Amino acid sequence: MRTVSRTAFIEQLGERWDKQDTMLCVGLDPDPARLPLALARQSDGVQQFCRGIVDATAEYVCAFKPQVACFAALGTEDELARLIEYIHENHPAIPVILDAKRGDIGSTARLYATEAFERFAADAVTVNPYLGEESVRPYLEYQDRGVIVLCRTSNSDSDWLQMHPQAEPVYLRVAEAAVHWNTRGNVMLVAGATFPEELRAIRAVVGDMPLLVPGVGAQGGDLRAVITFGCNSRGVGLVINASRSVLYAGAGPGYATEYARKAADAARDMRDEIRRLQAELAPDRAVI
Amino acid sequence: MRTVSRTAFIEQLGERWDKQDTMLCVGLDPDPARLPLALARQSDGVQQFCRGIVDATAEYVCAFKPQVACFAALGTEDELARLIEYIHENHPAIPVILDAKRGDIGSTARLYATEAFERFAADAVTVNPYLGEESVRPYLEYQDRGVIVLCRTSNSDSDWLQMHPQAEPVYLRVAEAAVHWNTRGNVMLVAGATFPEELRAIRAVVGDMPLLVPGVGAQGGDLRAVITFGCNSRGVGLVINASRSVLYAGAGPGYATEYARKAADAARDMRDEIRRLQAELAPDRAVI
Numbered sequence: 001m002r003t004v005s006r007t008a009f010i011e012q013l014g015e016r017w018d019k020q021d022t023m024l025c026v027g028l029d030p031d032p033a034r035l036p037l038a039l040a041r042q043s044d045g046v047q048q049f050c051r052g053i054v055d056a057t058a059e060y061v062c063a064f065k066p067q068v069a070c071f072a073a074l075g076t077e078d079e080l081a082r083l084i085e086y087i088h089e090n091h092p093a094i095p096v097i098l099d100a101k102r103g104d105i106g107s108t109a110r111l112y113a114t115e116a117f118e119r120f121a122a123d124a125v126t127v128n129p130y131l132g133e134e135s136v137r138p139y140l141e142y143q144d145r146g147v148i149v150l151c152r153t154s155n156s157d158s159d160w161l162q163m164h165p166q167a168e169p170v171y172l173r174v175a176e177a178a179v180h181w182n183t184r185g186n187v188m189l190v191a192g193a194t195f196p197e198e199l200r201a202i203r204a205v206v207g208d209m210p211l212l213v214p215g216v217g218a219q220g221g222d223l224r225a226v227i228t229f230g231c232n233s234r235g236v237g238l239v240i241n242a243s244r245s246v247l248y249a250g251a252g253p254g255y256a257t258e259y260a261r262k263a264a265d266a267a268r269d270m271r272d273e274i275r276r277l278q279a280e281l282a283p284d285r286a287v288i
Numbered sequence: 289m290r291t292v293s294r295t296a297f298i299e300q301l302g303e304r305w306d307k308q309d310t311m312l313c314v315g316l317d318p319d320p321a322r323l324p325l326a327l328a329r330q331s332d333g334v335q336q337f338c339r340g341i342v343d344a345t346a347e348y349v350c351a352f353k354p355q356v357a358c359f360a361a362l363g364t365e366d367e368l369a370r371l372i373e374y375i376h377e378n379h380p381a382i383p384v385i386l387d388a389k390r391g392d393i394g395s396t397a398r399l400y401a402t403e404a405f406e407r408f409a410a411d412a413v414t415v416n417p418y419l420g421e422e423s424v425r426p427y428l429e430y431q432d433r434g435v436i437v438l439c440r441t442s443n444s445d446s447d448w449l450q451m452h453p454q455a456e457p458v459y460l461r462v463a464e465a466a467v468h469w470n471t472r473g474n475v476m477l478v479a480g481a482t483f484p485e486e487l488r489a490i491r492a493v494v495g496d497m498p499l500l501v502p503g504v505g506a507q508g509g510d511l512r513a514v515i516t517f518g519c520n521s522r523g524v525g526l527v528i529n530a531s532r533s534v535l536y537a538g539a540g541p542g543y544a545t546e547y548a549r550k551a552a553d554a555a556r557d558m559r560d561e562i563r564r565l566q567a568e569l570a571p572d573r574a575v576i
Contacts, residue, residue, distance in 0.1 A: 029396075069392060069399035075407050077365060101414055104357060104389050108317075111357035119363050120494060128391055129440060130418045132445030150418060155393045157420030164461060165453055243500045 006088070009123040009146035010186055012095040013210060016062035017236040021287050023213070023278075024242060024271045026057050026263075027243030028066040028083070032074070034137070034248050036256035046076070049259070050083050053247055056260035057158070057267040058091045063124075063239055065097040065212075081120055085276055088121065095123035096238070097212070103128030103135045110138040117142050126147055126190060129174050136181055144182050151175050151202060154192025154215030171198060175205040191230065193221025193240070200229035208232040210239060216270075217245030223270075227277040235278055235285030242270055294376070297411040297434035298474055300383040301498060304350035306523040311566075312559045313500070314345050314387070314551075315531030316354040316371070320362070322530070324534050324544035334364070337547070338371050341535055343553050344548035345555040346379045349528060351412075351527055353385040353500075367409055375400030376409065383411035385500070391423045398426040406431050412436055414478060414500070417462050424469055431472050439463050439490060442480025450474025459486060463493040476500055481509025481528070488517035496520040498527060502560075507531030511558075515524065515565040525571030530558055 005140055006012075016022060020266040030046045039045035054064060071080040084096050098120055102112040111133075115137070116125035124146025127136055139147040152162055163169040176189050191202045193215040202211065211230055215221040222238070230238050250262030278285060294300075304310060316336045327333035342352060352375055357367040372384050372498055386408055390400040393494040397419075404413035404427070412434025415424055427435040440450055440459040450459040466475050479490045481503040490499065507547060511528070518526050538550030 022514075058546070067396060069390075069396045069403065071367075073399035073402040073407065074368075075365065077363065079365075084570065085425065101392050101416075102389070103391070105441070105479050106445075108355060108357045114361040115357065119361065128389075128416050128418050130391070130416050130446065130449060131443060132448055132450075132453070134443060134445040153419050155419060155422060157394075157422040158418065160420055160422075160456060160465065161418060161461060164486070168453065170449060170452065170458060173449060177448065244468035 004048050004267075006092070006123065008144040008146070009095050010094065010210070012060060012123065013146070013239070015093065016095075018287065020059070020062065021275060022060055022271045023236060023238045023240050023274050024061050024267060025063040025065050025190065025239045025241040026053065026061050026267060027099070027214075027241050028053065028064055029070050029243045029247065031070070031159055034251065038256040042235060043222065045081055047083060052260040053263050054083075054087055054091065056264040058094060059093060059244065060264070060267040060271040063095045063097050063197065065099050065241055065243075067099045069242075084120055084122060095146070097124045097126070097146070097148065099126050100124035101126045101128050103131050105131060106134035106138060109135045113142065114136040116133070117145050117202040124188070126150065129177070133177065133181065138193055140181060140184060140186065147184050148188040148212050148255060149174060149178050149181075149188060152191050152195055152198045154194045154219050155258050156194070162254065172201060174204060176200045179206055180235050182209065188239075192220055193223070193226045196225035196229050197212050199226065203230060203232070208237055210237050210270060212239045212241065214241045216240055217242040224277055229272065231278070231282055235282030240274060242267070246270070294380070294411065294432070294475070296432040297383050298383065300411065301350060301434070301514060301527070303381065304491045306575065308350065309345070309563060310350050310559045311528050311562050312349050312350055312525045312555060313351040313353050313527045313529040314341065314349050314534050314555060315387070315455050315502075315529050316352055317358050317531045317535065319358065322539065323430065326544040328569060332367075335367055335371060339374055339547040341370075341373055341551050342379065344552035345534060346382060348464040348552070348555040348559040349382060350382045351385050353529055353531075355387045355531070363555055372408055383434070384434065385412040385414065385434070386410035387414050388392040388428070389414045389416050390418050393419060394422035394426060397423045397524050401426040402431065405433050412476070414438065417465070418562050421465065421469065428469060428472060428474065431474060434474050436478060437462060437466050438470075439466065439520075440479050440486045442482045442485055442507050442509065444482070460489060460493060463490045466497070467494055470497065476527070478502065481511070481514045482507055484510060484513035484517050487514065491518060491520070496522065496525055498525050498529045500539070504528055505530040511561060512565055515562065515569050519570055520567070523566055523573030528562060530555070533537065
């Protein structure tokens with residue numbers, strides 16, 4: 001349960017964009033099989049690994065995004081709650097996006113909103129729109145939290161549904177609905193880096209609404225196209241996620257001692273590349 | 289973790305239809321605010337309540353369907369695991385459908401399959417298709433379990449997406465895809481009782497594939513239309529869910545002592561009504 005008052009998610013995000021000058025989000029998807037061996041052997045190895053990544057990359061990120069499934073598969077939700085608490089305490093300016101992707105009828109969605117915002121004290125959460133507005137509405141009532149609706153996900157297997165039909169594809173209907181739902185300014189959309197044309201179409205529909213952009217790292221999305229088509233009128237507006245390419249950047253010789261530094265290097269490099277492209281493509285952007 | 293070998297989900301379901309002659313599923317959606325007061329005061333009140341309902345209604349059901357969100361909101365996933373274990377031990381012939389509705393990219397879907405089938409030892413699980421085939425495939429690899437894909441959900445808020453566009457609506461694309469995915473005979477679809485026309489259209493697409501039908505109880509779906517349009521060529525093929533109308537049937541005077549008996553009465557009445565309609569509408573059905 002969240003007891004300390006925090007700045008609203010959207011404001012936190014704006015501060016990270018403008019003052020810390022970063023649109024990079026690090027996804028916390030710990031895989032026990034990919035931890036440094038010395039950590040994998042310890043009972044709290046996942047927790048230690050995640051905290052190491054968090055501390056090492058904090059200055060380079062606008063948000064952290066833990067993946068619930070990584071903890072749910074192991075039955076370690078309490079570990080996830082502890083990790084989020086750790087981030088709030090040690091990096092209070094950085095918002096935490098819970099990657100949960102729940103979607104259910106209204107009465108059940110309300111319980112999942114409780115899960116995300118009270119139990120896990122997340123600042124924002126990803127939500128699946130397949131069951132319509134009532135599956136999103138209970139989250140929206142938490143005015144200080146962010147609600148990130150799946151729109152055009154980064155995987156090509158989703159074409160079959162999200163791109164149907166050509167004339168008025170489902171993903172654009174979701175974008176239009178999200179604009180309608182966004183009466184409190186706390187809605188975002190997931191728009192995969194792997195589909196820059198759709199990113200452009202979404203941006204045209206949603207104005208300056210922030211977008212969570214997965215698919216740049218291991219999935220091969222093009223960062224230049226993301227910045228070109230995804231930024232809002234202020235030259236920001238993106239939360240560009242990288243998970244595996246940062247978390248496991250140090251895998252190889254010296255992994256146990258170097259994993260956090262290598263993750264920091266990967267995060268800094270990517271943040272800098274995003275900045276460079278912003279400067280090139282939106283040179284008038286104001287950085288405070 | 290599931291250690292005891294169990295009959296495959298689809299076979300269990302067939303046995304309940306044919307030998308126990310029931311298509312009723314009781315949804316286990318415990319709400320701490322609606323428990324009998326004497327139970328609500330106890331630390332394991334939810335567990336006791338659910339076990340009471342399970343024991344009282346077991347002979348009338350073809351499946352139990354616990355809702356993950358009810359436990360996730362309280363952080364009591366271990367209670368859910370204990371409840372499912374209890375059902376397996378005490379009512380081994382009755383399959384357990386975990387109502388989770390997860391949906392994510394392949395690597396994450398694999399973790400959610402682990403959550404459903406290994407951690408919670410469920411016999412089947414509900415899955416959201418918004419991210420496409422890769423979000424379903426990891427579940428399908430568990431050949432002895434059931435995978436129940438959201439197709440046409442029971443809530444009208446979903447029209448906007450599932451009924452789009454008129455000529456080839458999304459829900460029918462999901463039904464067609466499910467037929468394609470069903471190489472091992474372990475796929476089902478969710479088809480809401482509130483939309484009998486769509487139930488008929490789904491049945492026309494999927495052949496004898498079983499359907500999970502929510503929306504008959506509190507949501508007001510018409511049981512006669514469900515049996516008329518939903519049954520397969522053998523006059524069965526449905527898992528008709530009721531949650532609140534059974535769980536809280538005894539609310540009122542004497543609730544604490546009567547809740548289980550009243551739930552049993554409500555379940556028996558509904559099972560009998562389903563049977564009566566089957567006999568009327570599919571008189572040639574063989575009951576063993």
